[in-house]
Amino acid sequence: MTSDAYWHAVSLSSAVEPGTTSGVMVEGKELVVWRDQAGSAHVWEDRCPHRGMRLSFGAVRGDRLGCLYHGWQYDGAGQCRAIPAHPDLVVPKTIKVLTYHVTEAFDMIWMSTAVEAPLPIAFDASDTTPLRSLTLDCPLQIAIEALGNTELPGFAGTGNTGFDAVRSHPALWTLGNDTDRLLIAGQVIDDAHSALHIVILGRSETYSGAGQMHFARWAEQFRAEVELSSRDAA
């Protein structure tokens, strides 16, 4: 699955706090996800234009991201604004990090590589409670097939587990019954690895604490089972 035309979920929003960075990979591209001190999320190529150091190793300074190696600082648009070794230099506009479109929805951070950002995903979810992201040692397609065959234990309610695609997005699914339902976004890390970003479709008053632990246990078990069956099939 490769596409520049849709939004890719890269993290739960709560996993990237203000002033922090995280290195992720989407379809083999290394990216840095970072949040400035004012709370805005950014997704860039994880490569400093100077000597190629990973920017995910860098430090957030207010509304800028500073590279670990020589301290060059980049503003929210990816433009280099300061070179510590040459404090009086007017930094050329050509020194710029490759940046991507970013949005946050459903307690997740999404990025798009498209030149023109597509419309946001059409899915109605007014209340969500973050669960967790799962990194899997298997292709996304295997994880999705396993989700279609899994049973989700109910927390607030019971009933048959249903697994459904969200039609407006090629890598977004729901899993659960009429009361308890998860929203799951798939991320292709590379040909052999994937990630699932999972939120509970429901109010935090109902699910925070015990409900999150309940579904987090299911997620751990699901990961163990899908990785085992993937290894056995290899």
Ligand code: FES
């Ligand atoms: S490699 Fe980033 S500042 Fe030198």
